[in-house]
Amino acid sequence: xxxxxxxxxxxxxxxxxxxxxxxxxxxxxxxxxxxxxxxxxxxxxxxxxxxxxxxxxxxxxxxxxxxxxxxxxxxxxxxxxxxxxxxxxxxxxxxxxxxxxxxxxxxxxxxxxxxxxxxxxxxxxxxxxxxxxxxxxxxxxxxxx
Amino acid sequence: xxxxxxxxxxxxxxxxxxxxxxxxxxxxxxxxxxxxxxxxxxxxxxxxxxxxxxxxxxxxxxxxxxxxxxxxxxxxxxxxxxxxxxxxxxxxxxxxxxxxxxxxxxxxxxxxxxxxxxxxxxxxxxxxxxxxxxxxxxxxxxxxxxxxxxxxxxxxxxxxxxxxxxxxxxxxxxxxxxxxxxxxxxxxxxxxxxxxxxxxxxxxxxxxxxxxxxxxxxxxxxxxxxxxxxxxxxxxxxxxxxxxxxxxxxxxxxxxxxxxxxxxxxxxxxxxxxxxxxxxxxxxxxxxxxxxxxxxxxxxxxxxxxxxxxxxxxxxxxxxxxxxxxxxxxxxxxxxxxxxxxxxxxxxxxxxxxxxxxxxxxxxxxxxxxxxxxxxxxxxxxxxxxxxxxxxxxxxxx
Numbered sequence: 420x421x422x423x424x425x426x427x428x429x430x431x432x433x434x435x436x437x438x439x440x441x442x443x444x445x446x447x448x449x450x451x452x453x454x455x456x457x458x459x460x461x462x463x464x465x466x467x468x469x470x471x472x473x474x475x476x477x478x479x480x481x482x483x484x485x486x487x488x489x490x491x492x493x494x495x496x497x498x499x500x501x502x503x504x505x506x507x508x509x510x511x512x513x514x515x516x517x518x519x520x521x522x523x524x525x526x527x528x529x530x531x532x533x534x535x536x537x538x539x540x541x542x543x544x545x546x547x548x549x550x551x552x553x554x555x556x557x558x559x560x561x562x563x564x
Numbered sequence: 565x566x567x568x569x570x571x572x573x574x575x576x577x578x579x580x581x582x583x584x585x586x587x588x589x590x591x592x593x594x595x596x597x598x599x600x601x602x603x604x605x606x607x608x609x610x611x612x613x614x615x616x617x618x619x620x621x622x623x624x625x626x627x628x629x630x631x632x633x634x635x636x637x638x639x640x641x642x643x644x645x646x647x648x649x650x651x652x653x654x655x656x657x658x659x660x661x662x663x664x665x666x667x668x669x670x671x672x673x674x675x676x677x678x679x680x681x682x683x684x685x686x687x688x689x690x691x692x693x694x695x696x697x698x699x700x701x702x703x704x705x706x707x708x709x710x711x712x713x714x715x716x717x718x719x720x721x722x723x724x725x726x727x728x729x730x731x732x733x734x735x736x737x738x739x740x741x742x743x744x745x746x747x748x749x750x751x752x753x754x755x756x757x758x759x760x761x762x763x764x765x766x767x768x769x770x771x772x773x774x775x776x777x778x779x780x781x782x783x784x785x786x787x788x789x790x791x792x793x794x795x796x797x798x799x800x801x802x803x804x805x806x807x808x809x810x811x812x813x814x815x816x817x818x819x820x821x822x823x824x825x826x827x828x829x830x831x832x833x834x835x836x837x838x839x840x841x842x843x844x845x846x847x848x849x850x851x852x853x854x855x856x857x858x859x860x861x862x863x864x865x866x867x868x869x870x871x872x873x874x875x876x877x878x879x880x881x882x883x884x885x886x887x888x889x890x891x892x893x894x895x896x897x898x899x900x901x902x903x904x905x906x907x908x909x910x911x912x913x914x915x916x917x918x919x920x921x922x923x924x925x926x927x928x929x930x931x932x933x934x935x936x937x938x939x940x941x942x943x944x945x946x947x948x949x950x951x952x953x954x955x956x957x958x959x960x961x962x
Binding site: 431432434435438444447448450451453454457461465468471474475480483484487507511518521525527528529 | 591592593636637638641717719720723727730731734743747750751755758759762832834904905909910915916919921925926
């Protein structure tokens with residue numbers, strides 16, 4: 420059974436990013452459902468929050484697909500999305516340290532700090548940038564296409 | 565620290581999430597799982613040693629490292645994920661008493677390493693990986709749905725396994741429909757696991773007594789429950805009678821509004837009407853000046869005064885437990901606070917996220933409810949939802 424051992428076609432580090440974005444997308448979809456359920460149970464719907472969370476889910480899943488298609492825009496959007504996650508994680512970390520004298524728990528450390536950093540670092544690798552058609556500065560300086 | 569100086573040592577199933585408090589296991593690693601943290605670290609050290617040995621020319625180590633390097637990037641990640649899951653399961657075996665569960669953990673560990681071996685030795689692995697990971701994830705979710713609470717290590721392990729499954733499910737062709745199907749299955753799996761985690765956390769936790777496993781978002785002072793002394797019973801009765809008499813007039817929300825309570829836009833079964841002046845007056849546990857009143861709105865729109873809530877002013881300040889175990893103060897943790905607009909937006913999810921545009925309040929100040937409804941079972945604790953619904957239906961009927 421060859422399909423059981425072979426790699427997916429063109430499997431590169433970009434596909435690692437795609438998988439990680441897909442996991443983040445799943446988390447964002449779960450959060451969207453949670454916001455709606457909290458509204459349904461408490462009778463207090465925070466519409467801007469629902470729209471923001473839904474948008475985050477759509478953007479993350481779109482970025483996962485876009486990255487697979489080597490879209491430069493998806494790469495750029497991914498940086499913004501991951502940066503935003505990191506900023507909010509940093510705020511929460513500082514609140515946890517100053518108010519509760521502890522850090523973030525294991526899962527949020529992974530999902531909100533390790534994952535975004537891994538995604539951003541991978542997308543900044545020269546080989547990965549090339550896959551998105553971004554030529555390294557040194558190469559363009561030499562006048563190569 | 566609370567004035568109730570108890571310890572968690574004799575209270576099985578509770579976990580101290582913040583010094584002096586026990587909270588839901590969902591937000592911490594329970595002590596039985598500490599060994600798994602060590603084994604996963606040993607796994608990481610082991611792979612580092614293997615690499616060093618390969619570099620120094622050790623043939624067996626070099627063979628494994630070469631096999632790893634021959635893999636594509638996603639399959640390298642898969643090897644890490646499977647190995648980490650196997651290491652964690654070994655730790656689970658070590659951390660638990662021998663039981664059917666520990667036997668299953670041992671089998672799971674063996675299977676994860678077996679899959680890693682198949683992947684590294686280029687043997688057919690995809691179908692087995694899908695099957696075993698799916699079984700492992702479904703096994704965990706079924707225990708959650710059966711009422712077991714998740715903890716941070718459990719969720720971390722399943723995140724690893726869902727990610728591994730997403731790789732194993734990735735189609736080997738570029739067919740769009742298959743790509744979409746595999747992605748959709750991953751998202752559905754994540755949602756399913758998240759819902760199951762909430763279900764387990766809420767069905768296993770609840771109550772406001774010392775020694776209870778708190779519901780997600782609730783922190784109780786550490787310690788085991790005990791019988792109150794005669795003095796504590798008398799103090800609790802006096803506090804209750806004085807407060808019930810003092811707030812009876814607030815059954816009319818207009819009177820409460822005139823006293824400074826914010827009763828605007830009342831809704832739901834647990835509307836907390838705060839009095840900004842009383843919250844910052846430096847007075848604690850004064851029956852004449854409770855910081856918050858609690859109302860429910862019956863089906864016919866009638867507002868019903870449920871009781872009062874006393875609150876401490878600063879985070880970390882322990883409430884005076886005048887009635888001992890009868891008057892247990894609690895705090896909240898992992899509360900999501902929306903910035904758009906400012907409002908409470910729920911609790912941190914099992915994946916560690918709050919809704920977009922909100923921050924996590926790691927802990928609140930201490931508070932204590934006092935319920936004045938006739939016939940309420942737990943005067944200072946929690947009101948059962950079902951009981952409250954029946955009571956409100958009766959009020960609306962009258």
